[in-house]
Amino acid sequence: MTTFEKKIGRDRLFESYIWSWGLQEDPFKLELPSTEAFAPFQPRDLRKLKRLFTEGKVGVLTGGLGTGKTTVCEFLVASLKEENLNESDPSKQIIPIFIHGAAYKSADELLRAIILGLEMDASKNRESLFEFLRRWPQEHQERLAIIIDDLPESGADALEVGEFLRVLADIPNISILINGEFKKMQRFLAKVPALADRIQTKIRLKPMTKKNLKELLELRLKNAGCICYNDLLTPNGFKSLYKLSKGVPRLALKAASNAIHYAAETDSPIDARVVKRANKRSILKRIFSFLT
């Protein structure tokens, strides 16, 4: 027993509650536990993104906060890796490199991150590293998919990074997907018209529909090992969650996580009352909810 458990104690109520439903841990965690737990939505748009990687083009993925941009990128990376396992022909393989753009402050750092993503030696000088990418179509049969998450949030000079990406975009067999919040991305692209001009696919993620959100929450429960998920998350509980989150998956997952903890305290399934009690909002927020 740890010192924390001795002094504070374990949340035995919650543990026994989720055990009774066949769960091991909170099923509504924000991060994607596996590709199996990804709920498909906007399938036509996701197909477009996939096609982008095979054609070596530039794409932009935008959307509001919590609409699942990063999750979509992670899902694409995982599915590309999975396909590579089954594909023996290197010319049909797409090597995904996922970069958290907000962590890099210059084009040089981005270049090194790409090289490190390929598990290569990134300690060489900038010219040699860029030369490696420039000779990509001559030296490699595989296609390269560079996915940069939250690019407009990086503190780097937009023009420098934008020009670097433009040069990369001109190399055959290299495709780039950048994602970020809609307005920030617009501002970023306005500074680099040369890159904006090369963008082939623009996808904007919208909040989920009722059907998609239900599928997401059920998948999370199923994936975590819950068998009677319809009994745990009642229909009116789901309705309440949808109303609260307005279909934004991150909000829905946060609300559902709060609800399952509250449900454990009252030892009841997740119904509308539990969702409302667990996600109490101030009167002002409730009145002006249409503004958010």
Place this chain on the structure above:
Amino acid sequence: MLDIVRKGEVMEQKEKLYKMKEACKILGVHPNTIRLWDKQGKIKVVRPQGGQRRIPESEINRLIRGPSAVSPPQPPIIPKDEGLPSFLNYVFSHQRDDWELVRKAVIIRDNYTCQECGGKDLLEVHHKDGTSRNDPDNLVTLCQKCYNLVHKRTLKVPTPRPSTKPEAPTPKLEKPAIKIQPPPVLEVAELPRHKILDDLKPTGLAQRTLFGELLSAATVLKNFKLGDLAARVHCPEAIAKTFCERMSSCGYLVSKNGDFEIHVRLAR
């Protein structure tokens, strides 16, 4: 005491008695050695009236004629062509603890040649698995340069080349019945990721990136089973197995009863 003194007087009349210093000079040994031999009864000394040791000439002659009578067993004379296999057999079977002798035997076995570059100068004997196990298959002759490189883990340890003389192959050695080995002290090299992955020789970039993920997982797990590693990276066990095999062949992974233990650190 009286007897000894008398005996000494008698002997003095008959033959010359040497002082310790003189005897040491003639025999080429340390005074303490002579004292020890005296204590063990291996030589006869006399003590005249002063009580100091005097060594009779006859004893010195005996020692010079047959050193084995008192001296510790001498290492066998190293044969050049004939009986080389039996010599190596003898050394590796019975004299494994005598590092100098084992070292010489390995250098002779490897024909005074570095097994990596073929150089003949400044030869060293290297333990391949990093332990102090003096087994013939664990020892290899390397020149100073290759030895240093191997110790930095930038070079793979070569297997000994077959001898240039076909009539003198490496003998099959019989293991000693009971031998207490010191606990193995394994070297843990620190290498950058890309160097380790280069050594694994992946077939393509997809496999390289996957090996990279497996390497990260293995570094985190440290001791693991094949299934655990595959589950962590969400990849088929067959690929994890290939990874483990290649890591083991490079000496970065050690297998113990189905469990793997990583023996390389990732340089930051």
